[in-house]
Amino acid sequence: MNSLLLVIIGLAMMVAGYLLYSRFLGRSVFKLSDAFRTPAHTMEDGVDYVPTNKYVLWGHHFTSVAGAAPIIGPAVAVIWGWLPAFLWVTLGTVFFAGMHDLGALWASQRHKGQSIGTLSGRYIGARGRNLFLVVIFLLLLMVNTAFAVVISNLLIATPSAVIPTWGAIIVAVLIGQAIYRLKWNLPLVSLVGVAALYALIVLGDRFPVALPETVMGIPDRGVWIILLFVYAFIASLLPVWVLLQPRDYINGLQLFVGLIILYGSFFIVRPEIVAPTLNDAVPAGTPSIFPLLFVTIACGAVSGFHGIVASGTSAKQLDKETDARFVGYFGAVGEGLLSLGTIVATTAGYKTLADWESVYNEWNAGGVNAFVEGGGALMNEGLGIPTSLSATILATMAVLFAATTMDSGVRLQRMVVGEIAEIMGIKLSGLVATIIAVGAALGLTFSTGMDGSGGMIIWPLFGTTNQLMAGLTLSVLVVILTKLRRPTLPLLIPLVFVTLMSLWAAVLQLRTLFEAGNWLLLGIDVVIIVAAVWVVVEAVASISKARHEPAMTWDDEYATA
Helix, strand or coil: CEHHHHHHHHHHHHHHHHHHHHHHHHHHHCCCCCCCCCHHHHCCCCCCCCCECHHHHHHHHHHHHHCCHHHHHHHHHHHHCHHHHHHHHHHHHHHHHHHHHHHHHHHHHCCCCCCHHHHHHHHCCHHHHHHHHHHHHHHHHHHHHHHHHHHHHHHHHCHHHHHHHHHHHHHHHHHHHHHHHCCCCHHHHHHHHHHHHHHHHHHHHHCCCCCCCEECCEEHHHHHHHHHHHHHHHHHHCCCCCCHHHHHHHHHHHHHHHHHHHHHHHHHHCCECCCCCCCCCCCCCCCCHHHHHHHHCCCCCCCHHHHHHHHHCHHHCECCCCHHHHHHHHHHHHHHHHHHHHHHHHHHCCCCHHHHHHHCCCCCCCCHHHHHHHHHHHHHHHHCCCHHHHHHHHHHHHHHHHHHHHHHHHHHHHHHHHHHHHHCCCCCCHHHHHHHHHHHHHHHHCCCCCCCHHHHCCHHHHHHHHHHHHHHHHHHHHHHHHHHCCCCHHHHHHHHHHHHHHHHHHHHHHHHHHHHCCHHHHHHHHHHHHHHHHHHHHHHHHHHHHHCCCCCCCCCHHHCC
16 A cells, blocks of 8 residues: 555544544533633743743643654554554544543643642542542653653664754753743744754764763763753753743744655655555564554553643643644644654555564564654655655654653653642642652662663553543543533543553553563552542542532632633
């Protein structure tokens, strides 16, 4: 099959989803209104609550939620064949992810920018909130530690990505000053910023930077990880407009340009897909496609991490409520486009089936490297971009996606630590909460040695935990909509499907961990399953109760600005 047909169908579905389905959600389900004053205005503090242009906020949301997961997940999942991955990414983006992100953003900004964990306390109960926060804390810990390892590995494997990765920070700070202090024209600033980032990519390709194998006895990977967490520590305490917001915005534009270049190569080369439609000859040890496909591809189809970002940072910056449709739903579409591009790059970026099988010779063999290799080959063939520069562009895309997610992840972890402390009757400053958040991540990352391999210890639980988090977020939204007497079917179907698939996968994982004698992960998995089931049970009870109560209005104390 020619990949161009796949690209056209996928693009058409996602565009239709934004133009039609998101409009229905905005008008009939969430009833977005510009008459509502968002928390960014009523609670503006110049640090976390800042009214933001919807295009700038879209850049923050898109790059924060994307990370490396929408590349890694599909690049691994195509081992079952291209068709299952394609269907889950396209249908998941349109009917699951966009609705999930839009809903979490809407609910949070209607409740003074409160996190989805805090909202669970109001709508499900104190026990549900406490268990919810446990799942959120573990999920953020997985993301922050694993992405630090992923970024360090990419910087070592592709030294040409070092200059654009760190240079982007300087560009972001200057962009922030130009937008907020100097009030320069946004299109002009955007154009200059994107040009600067691509100039850094060219510079990085000419002058790759590699650390010595060890620095003061610490392996190069460990040094990069330490530098990443030092940066994330500082960035998480700065006002969002200084670094986080402009960095995410300009990275979002740069990454979208990168996607245009990648998709442009698809239209020019029109490569044949060499991977099987349905792979009935998977390598030994490959798990069953059901339910693993639906937790292997999380970001790019639906992801609980998105709800944490939407309610943790994005909701506090929303200028107008109607902007939520563009920021939330279209942010998910951007991630879906990245996942679709990954599927094409990893199934049509190889010349023959034998070449593809040499890469996908075992379960989990695919990943970022397969995306960079396959996509780089297509960009070289279609656009004449040198192989090394193509690899630099794609590697930088992956690094910047992961880095912006880590930026937001550490900031969110700080907020969650503060929430947990508040429940315990302890008041923590932002600095202390950040020290605890970063300290926990560093402790886990270096728990097995200074090479940072400990950062991947609990990553095997990410897929199931992330998808369970999506189910929990949807359960809170269903309770809210039930109280408001709004349509709930668009949420109930994804809620039931995602929750069942992720619980099924988590239970299967228990057996695998038990047989492997991995008692740490087994214990954590048990905690996550119990917490998730408990929250779901309480959510079902809350939904049932809400149906027999008087309808809620937005005049309620917690639902007004």
